[in-house]
Amino acid sequence: MHAYYGPFMGVPALRPTDLPNSIFLTYPVMHHHVPTREALFHRTGEIFDLVLGGQLTPRIGGRYVLADAAQAHADIESRGTTGKLLLLP
Structure with missing residues (x-):
């Protein structure tokens, strides 16, 4: 698997x-x-x-409200995250 x-x-x-x-x-x-x-x-x-x-x-690396999606992308691009990031409605 x-x-x-x-x-x-x-x-x-x-x-x-x-x-x-x-x-x-x-x-x-x-x-x-x-x-x-x-x-x-x-x-x-x-x-x-x-x-x-x-x-x-x-592993949940962060939770972001949808309005903060740009910040979630910036955090991924900066390689400052681990795990999956969740966008919440």
């Missing part, structure tokens, strides 16, 4: 042209791990079951 949290580590501190021979950089793409819609629903269901069962606890 995979839980994708996004590219939170940023860009690696190296230049692709410095890599020897046939080594290359890539990044995870959802459809490489979940090839069909049915598989996506199955795996998503497994993750929600873990959350509902208390075995997986998402």
Whole structure:
């Protein structure tokens, strides 16, 4: 099972042209791990079951009212947050 949290580590501190021979950089793409819609629903269901069962606890890094959405974006861009940010109505 995979839980994708996004590219939170940023860009690696190296230049692709410095890599020897046939080594290359890539990044995870959802459809490489979940090839069909049915598989996506199955795996998503497994993750929600873990959350509902208390075995997986998402980290909430901040809560913002919708009027403060620009501040939430600024906080993400400044890399001053951890976890997920929630926009509240």
